[in-house]
Amino acid sequence: MREIIIIPLLIIIALFFSPIASSEQSTSVLEKRVQQMEEELRRLRGELVQIQEEEQQVERLEKQVAKVERKKSSQAGGHMVFFRGGYTELNDPRTGQVLTDLGTGANNDDNGWYVGGGFDFLLSDDVWGLWDGASILAELGLEYKHFGSRSQPTALSVLAKPSPETGDTELTMLTVSASPKIKFTQWGKFQPWIIPAGLDIHVISPPSDPVTVLDVGFQVGAGAEYMIWKALKVGVDGRWHWTDDQTLTDNQFWTVGGYLGIGF
Numbered sequence: 515m516r517e518i519i520i521i522p523l524l525i526i527i528a529l530f531f532s533p534i535a536s537s538e539q540s541t542s543v544l545e546k547r548v549q550q551m552e553e554e555l556r557r558l559r560g561e562l563v564q565i566q567e568e569e570q571q572v573e574r575l576e577k578q579v580a581k582v583e584r585k586k587s588s589q590a591g592g593h594m595v596f597f598r599g600g601y602t603e604l605n606d607p608r609t610g611q612v613l614t615d616l617g618t619g620a621n622n623d624d625n626g627w628y629v630g631g632g633f634d635f636l637l638s639d640d641v642w643g644l645w646d647g648a649s650i651l652a653e654l655g656l657e658y659k660h661f662g663s664r665s666q667p668t669a670l671s672v673l674a675k676p677s678p679e680t681g682d683t684e685l686t687m688l689t690v691s692a693s694p695k696i697k698f699t700q701w702g703k704f705q706p707w708i709i710p711a712g713l714d715i716h717v718i719s720p721p722s723d724p725v726t727v728l729d730v731g732f733q734v735g736a737g738a739e740y741m742i743w744k745a746l747k748v749g750v751d752g753r754w755h756w757t758d759d760q761t762l763t764d765n766q767f768w769t770v771g772g773y774l775g776i777g778f
Contacts, residue, residue, distance in 0.1 A: 593635055593777065594633070594634040594775045594778070595632075595634075595778070596633075596634065596775035600769055602626055603626075604624040604661055604764070605767060607661075608661075608718075613720035614683060623661050623663070623685055624662075626660045626661040626662055626685075627659070627660055628660070629658055630658060631655070631656060632653055632655030632691075633655075636651055637649075639699070647699065648699060649699050651694070651695040653695045653709070654691070655690070656690055656691075657688070657691070657769075658689075659767070660684065660686050661685040662684075662685045663682045685719075687717065689715070691712055691715070693733060694711075694712065696709075703741040704738065704740050705739050707739070709736070712735075714731045714732055715728070716729040716730070716755075716765055721761075722762055726760065728760065728761070729765050731755055731756045733753050733756070735751055735754070737749055737752065738750060738751075746777075747775040747777060748775070752768070752770040754768045
């Protein structure tokens with residue numbers, strides 16, 4: 515009789531507790547699965563960060579390579595010697611002065627030609643780390659300008675002789691300049707540039723009425739150049755020169771012309 519009663523009880527207990535055990539096992543499986551997924555996510559995040567760092571490093575290397583290739587294709591060492599020439603014109607002619615108008619006619623020429631040369635010295639090839647698409651240079655230049663000439667009596671013969679001798683009075687100017695130059699190197703062989711403001715020192719001839727020849731001022735300019743073969747470059751430029759008129763003459767002028775440069 516006892517056996518008849520105990521056996522059913524055991525069956526009922528087994529049926530009651532088996533879902534609980536199965537539920538506990540399922541929960542344990544789910545927890546393990548969640549842990550595996552979290553570990554997988556952490557691994558994927560680590561791989562993603564590593565990929566991003568590698569991409570950034572590759573991008574930096576590509577920029578450095580492009581910068582080096584751009585410099586190789588555009589310039590030898592960044593410095594350049596150049597020879598310039600072209601057209602020039604004074605703001606106003608120098609007529610009406612004693613040494614320019616000794617004769618019967620006014621020496622009123624206000625335009626002519628110029629020749630010159632100079633050096634570009636590279637100061638920074640990436641604007642001191644601010645931008646690798648431009649270079650900063652210092653330009654030192656020497657320029658001779660000829661505005662015109664007229665045959666007239668010489669000053670000494672007018673004072674000393676009853677029949678004055680004649681000669682050509684040349685209206686000229688010599689300019690020494692020092693200017694910062696910003697050259698845009700991001701287009702390889704073609705490189706435009708600007709001069710925001712540069713120092714000019716001028717010597718005029720003949721002397722002005724106060725018998726002075728020195729004047730000071732500044733220049734602004736812009737131009738572009740192209741490397742045609744190895745370190746050989748050709749370019750065009752235009753400049754405006756403002757002067758302080760310390761000679762009591764209007765010495766302001768502008769120029770436009772071309773130049774030939776050799777990089778080194």
